[in-house]
Amino acid sequence: MHGFLPCIASSPEGGDSFSMPVRQDLQSVMVIGSGPVVIGQAAEFDYAGTQACVALREEGLRVVLINSNPATIMTDGEMADRVYLEPLTVESAAAVIAKERPQGLVATLGGQVGLNLAVALADAGVLDRYGVEILGTQLPAIRKAEDRELFKATMVQISEPVPESKIIHTLAEAGAFAGQIGLPLIVRPAYTLGGSGGGIANTPDDLREIVRRGLRMSPIGQVLLERSLYGWKEIEYEVMRDAGDRCISVCNMENLDPVGVHTGDSIVVAPSQTLNDRDFQRLRAAAFHIVRAIGVQGGCNVQFALDPNSDQYFVIEVNPRVSRSSALASKATGYPIAKVAAKIAVGLGLDEIKNPVTGTTTAFFEPTLDYCVMKIPRWPFDKFSTADRRLGTQMKATGEVMAIDRTFEGALQKAVRSLDLGLDGLAAPEALPDDQLDQAVIKADDRRLLFLAEALRRGRTIPALAQATGVDPWFLRKILNIVEAEREVAAGRIDLFRLKRLGFSDARLGSLSGAGEAAVRRMRVRTGIRPSYKMVDTCAAEFEATTPYFYSAYGGENESAPDQRPCVIVLGSGPIRIGQGIEFDYGSVHAVWALRKAGLRAVIINNNPETVSTDFSTADRLYFEPLTFEDVMNVIDLEQPVGVLCQFGGQTAVNLAVPLHRAGVNVLGTTPEGMDRAEDRGLFEDVLESLHISRPAGGAAASLPEAEVIAERVGFPVLVRPSYVLGGRAMEICYDPDDLRAYVQSAARVTPEHPLLIDHYIPGREVEVDAVSDGGSVLIPGILEHVERAGVHSGDSIAVYPPHSLSAAVKAQIARQTLDLARALGIVGLLNIQFVVDGEEVHVLELNPRSSRTVPFMTKVTGVPMVAAAVRATLRESLEAQGYDCPGGICLPPDPGFVACKMPVFSWAKLHDVDTALGPEMKSTGEVMGIGRTYPEALRKGFLACGLGVPVPATALVAIAERDKSEALPVVRALVQAGLRIVATPGTAESLREAGVAAETLTAAEAMEAVRSGSINLLVNTLTRGRQRDSDGFRLRRAATELGVPVLTSLDTAGALGLALGTAGDDVPPPWALQDYAVPVRT
Amino acid sequence: MRAKLVLEDGRGFEGEAFGAELRAPICGEVVFNTGMTGYQEVLTDPSYAGQMVVMTYPLIGNYGIREADAESLRPHVRAFIVADPCDVPSHWSSEGGLADYLAENGIVALAGIDTRALTKHLRTKGTLRGAIGLAEVEDQALADAAEAWQPGNLVAEVTTPEAYTVPGPGPHVVVMDFGAKRNIIRSLVALGCQVTVVPADTGADAILASAPAGIILSNGPGDPELLTGPRTCARKLLESGVPMFGICLGHQLMALALGGRTSKMKFGHHGVNHPVKEIRTGRAFVTTQNHEYAVTDLDPSVAEVTHKNLNDGTVEGLRVLGRSAFSVQFHPEACPGPGDTADLFREFVAQLPVAAR
C-alpha cells in the first residue's frame, strides 16, 4: 500500500471477526434536518445533512428526510429518496413517520433543532408506536449531555471537573451563593430562547439586576448560577466514537477570545497554538473519558476552559451531535465528520469505514495539519447598528469565514479579507481617542481584533493587553508582527516576499505604502512573487492523497498541478449574513454540478466553512480563499479558466465581475457591462425608459432642500435610502416633510458625493420573478407574489407560488417586461426582478443580474433546474436547445395544482435592542417552506414551520397605529373567526368595539404585564409612523420576542395568519414529499 | 544566516539557520515528524540520534521549553528543521525559548523551509541522508557529504554509561537502556516499581543476577539487526522466563531474538497519530510512533501478532507463546502523543510476582 516489505500481519481490511457488522435489518432511515438558518444554527447543518444522506445511501439505505428549509442542498430531490419540506414539529414528523415507516432515525445530524425534535418524538411515544429505533447516539446519552443537571452529575461521577454551580429561584438564594463562591458569576435563566436573559455578573448590583431579569424571563422562574471562568482559554475537541468504543479526536481548536465569549462568536484557530503536549493530551484524554461516560456513538464536541496560569481545567459543555464546530473541524482537517457519524449510526466501526481521503486506509485515524486554520465570525451589526455589539455567552454571529495558511499571520489576514466587510487588512475601524480605545479593547465587541491591532500600533504592551483582555500573549505577539511589518512598509522598507507570507494583501500594501494596489500587484508579478497552492490532505503529506482541496501560501512548491481539461471557476458567496444567505451557496453548488455535467472541470473559490460548496467532494477543485480581486486573480492565473461565473455567489461574486473583466478575464453569461447597467441606478433608469417600463418616480438629492423638492415632485410617502449610512438607519419610508427632515438630520449624511436616493413609495403588491435568460428568450418557472405589500423587504416577506391575486394581464405584463429587460441588458443566465403592482399597473423596483434568494425555493416547487439551465445558457446552449419551449421568447409553465409559500425566519431572540418591526431593510436570517393543496393550507404549514403555529384557543394582543385602524378590522375579524380572543390597547380596543369586534382593553402597562405573564400568544402591533420613536411599541415587541411570543408588525402577515388558522380546520394538513409534486419539467 | 539542507539525491532546501552556530556541515538521516505538539519531547527522544527531524507542523516553539518535558538529559537530534519557529513563546510554565535551547545544546536548526515539500520528497523517495551547510557551500559538496555519512553506533551514544536505580516499593524492573525515554521509567515508578536502568551492553547473566521481577527492552535509535549483542542477551532473557516487555527497538529486538527479521521501511513512522488495532479485542488506539524498521517474518508457532497498524498493516505488537513476554512497536509511554495505550505498563506490572524484589 505504501510500498512496505511484506509482513505477516493480515491486511488492515481482513480478518476482523470483532467488528460490528453493518445492520442487515435496516432498509429505511429517517434523517431530521435543522430547519431554517438562524443565529447559532446556519449552513453547517446543510453540509452535515447532505453528507449524511449521501453516506447512508452509499450503504444501500432508503433515506427519508424532513427539513423545512428549502434553501438547502440536502432537501434536493436527488439527496434523499423521500424529501419532506414540512414543519419540524412532532405532529408533522409523526405524520411523515406514519406514512413512510422508517425503521431507524438519526437524531444527531440536524443540529439542536433536529436533536430536540427526535427527543420530543420519543417522549411523545411516536417512535415506540411506529417501532422507530434511534440510531447512533442513544436517547439516554443525549439526555446526559443536554440536561445540565444530569450532565453535571455524570461529570462528578467520573471526576471530570465542572465549575461550581447552583440552581436558584430567588434573589436571596443568588446572594447566598455569591457569598459562598464570590463574583463574578455566570447567570443562565432556564428554558429561555438561546440563553437570552443571561449574562456575567461582576458586581452585586449586576447580580441583582441580571438574576431579577432572568427569574422573570425564565418560564419556570429558575436560574442557574455558575462560577465565572471569564478569561480562561476556551478549547474545543471534536471527537468521534463508534459502537465498539473506538475513539479518535479529529481536531482540537483554540479560541483566541477567552471563555466568556461564545465559541460561535470567537475567533478560533486550529490546531491549538498555546497548548503544550501535556495540555493537549490531557484535554484529549478528558474528552474521550467524557464521550465514553456519556455513551456517544458518532460525533461529539467537547468544550473546555483551561486556566492560562495552571494545569487546571473545567468542562464547559458537550454537544453530542454534529455542530458548527464539527463542520469547521471537517473543513479544517479534511475529515468528513458528518459522513463518518452517519456510518457509525448504522453500525459501522471506525476501522471499517473507508478513509475518503486516501481511499485505502480507514476512518480510524487522527488528522494532522501542516498549516494553520483561522475562523472569524461574521456579525450582523452592519445591518443592526442599534444592536448591542458586545460579545458574551450568547452567540450573535450569522456566519463565519475560514482561512488557511502556513503562517498564523497569513491565515489571520486572509480571514479578515474574507469577511467581505471592505477590510483589506487590520485597519482601525474608527479613530478612537486612547482612553476609548482602551475601553473598546476590553469591551470585546465584534471589532475587537481591529482594536487590538490599533492598541498595539499605539504602543500598548502585550502583557498589559493580555491582562486586560484574556487574549493569550502568543496571539497578541502575532498581531504585533503584522503591525510591525505595516510600520516597515510605511517607512518604505518593502520586503514583498516576507510581507506576502505575513498575509498582506496588495490592496493593504498599496494603501500603506501609498503606491496603490495596482502598482503593488505589478511589482509583485514582475518579481515573480506569486502564491503556490498547497493541499489539505489530513495527514501532513505523510501519505499520498488526492484531495482536490487547496489553499495559497507564499514560498515553496505548488501542488495544484495544471490540468489540461478546460475549466470554469465558480465564485462562491462567502460568509452567511443577512441578505446573503445559504441560498447563494445552493446556487454555487448547482453551478458546479451543472458544469461537471457539461463535461467541464469545475473549480470553486469560497471561504465559508459551513457550506456544501466547500466540501472538497463538490467541485473538481476547491480553493479556500478570500473572494477579493487579488486572491481570485491568483487562482485564475494558475488555472487559466475558459471562463468565470460570477452570478451564483450573490453580491460578493457579482461585485468582482467588473474588476475581473477589466483584467481580461472572461466572465461567462451576462457581461459585466450588462450587470453594471442593471445595478447602476442612472443607467438602469435609461434602460427602463427606453423600454417604456415604469418604475416608481424618484431622484437623487445632494442636500436636504433638494431632497424636499424631489419628495414634493414624486409625492409623499417616499422611500429614502442614503448612499452613506450613519447609525444604521438605512432605507426608510417617510410620510411627510417632517419625517423626511428628521430622517436626514438623524440618519444620513447627504452630500453631492453621497446623495440621498428618493423614490415615491407605492404600497402595492410586491411580485418577484426569477428567470433564466439565454439572451433571446426567458424561462420563468413561476411568478411569486408576496403576502406583505411593498415596503416590507422582499426577503422578509411571505412569498407565495403561484400568485393568488394577479390578473392574467398583469402576469403577462410581468413576463413581457422580464423578457424585454433580459434582452435589453443582455442577460445570459439568471436574473431576479422585483415588481410592485398597483391595481393593474406594474412598476419595476429593481433587477438583480444574478441568482437570488428565491431560486432554491422556485427550483424545488416547480421542478425546473434553474441553476443548471442558467449555466447551460452561459455556455451558449439556448433555452430551446435545452428543450424549453419559448413561444414569443417566453417559457412560463402553467400554474400547478398546489400552493407553496416561502416564509422568512428571524433571529430576534439573539439580538437585543433590535426592533422586530418589518420595513424595507432586510432582517430575516432564514426561511422555511409550506406546501398544501390550497393557499390557506400552505400558509398554515409555513406558519407552523417558522414557529408561528399559534395554538387555538389563544389570546392575541392587538395594538394598531392610528392610520392602520380601518385596515386592521378585517384582519382582526379573521383572527376572531379563527378562534382567537382579542385584547387590545385602549385606542385599538375602542375602534374594534365600535366596529362590533369584542376586545378587552388593556392599558400600556397592563399590556406589558400580560405579555410578561405569558397570557398572550400573539402580538399584532403596527408601527406608529413617523420619526418619533414609538417606545411603548418597541418595548412591547421586544418583551414579547424575549418570551418567544410571535410578533407581527404587518397587517398583511396577520391577515394571512388569520386565513391559515381560520380555514384549515383542526387537522394538520398531510405531509407531502417533494418527489410527488416537483416533477421535473425538463432537464 | 542563510543555510541549506541538501539531500543525498541532490535536492536542496534553503532557509535561515538558527539554534547552534553552523560551523561545519552537519550530516544525518532526514526524517519527518507529524506531531503538532511535543517538539521538545521529539528533540530529546534518544531514538532520534543520528537523525535530522523535520516537523511537518509549521509553527514550532509556541509554548517554549521546560525541563519537565525533556525525555532525556539533552536533545539527540542531529538537526531540527521547521517552517516558522516561534521566538517569543507563551505558556505559564515555559522556562525558555526554542532557539536558545537549541543553541545551548549545540543543535543546528533551519527555519523558513517548505517542510511540506521536503516531507513529500521523503515520502516519495524514502528516508534520505542529508547535510546542512551554509548557503554558499556547493550543493554537490553537501550531497556528497550526505551520501558518505554513516550513522555509527548510535545506541552506544545514547545509552546510560552506568547502571542506576530508582527506588520504589513494588517489583524490581530492569530497563535495558538502548535510548530509553524518561517516561518509560516514570511510568514504571508511578506504578510503584523499583527500576534499575542498565547500559545497552549489559549481559543477560548480570541482569538476571539482580533478580528482576520483570525486564523492559527500551526504545532506541538505529538498525536493530546491527545490535547482535543485545539480541543474544534478549534471547537469554526470554529463556529465563522473567516477564518481559519490549518497546519500539525493544520490540524489534524481541522479534529478532525469536528468529524473526526486521526490515527498513520506506520512510518509517514518526508521529503521534498512528492507528493501531488490537487483534484479539478489535479495539483500536491512536499511538505515538518513531521507527524506521518494522518486524517481519515472525514464526506464528513462536509468537502471536497482537497488534497491527491500521494504515499499512505492519506488525505493531507481539506476544511470545508460552511465556509472559510481549512487545509493541508503538510508544505506550507517549510523550509526546496520546496516552491511549498507557495501560500496557499496568498490564506488564500486574503480572510481575509481587514478592520478588
Ligand SMILES: Nc1ncnc2c1ncn2[C@@H]1O[C@H](COP(=O)(O)OP(=O)(O)O)[C@@H](O)[C@H]1O
Ligand atoms: N462558567 C463560565 N464562565 C464564563 N463563561 C462561560 C462559562 N460557561 C460558559 N461560558 C461561555 O459561554 C459560552 C456558551 O456556553 P455554552 O455552555 O457552550 O452554551 P451553548 O449551548 O450556547 O454553546 C461558552 O462558549 C463560553 O465562552
Ligand SMILES: Nc1ncnc2c1ncn2[C@@H]1O[C@H](COP(=O)(O)OP(=O)(O)O)[C@@H](O)[C@H]1O
Ligand atoms: N418605490 C417603492 N415603493 C414601495 N416599496 C419599495 C419601493 N422601493 C423599494 N421598496 C421596498 O423595499 C424593499 C427593498 O428595496 P430593494 O430596492 O429591492 O433593495 P434591496 O437591494 O435591499 O433588495 C423592496 O423589497 C420593497 O419591498
Ligand SMILES: [Mg+2]
Ligand atoms: Mg457551546
Ligand SMILES: [Mg+2]
Ligand atoms: Mg430587493
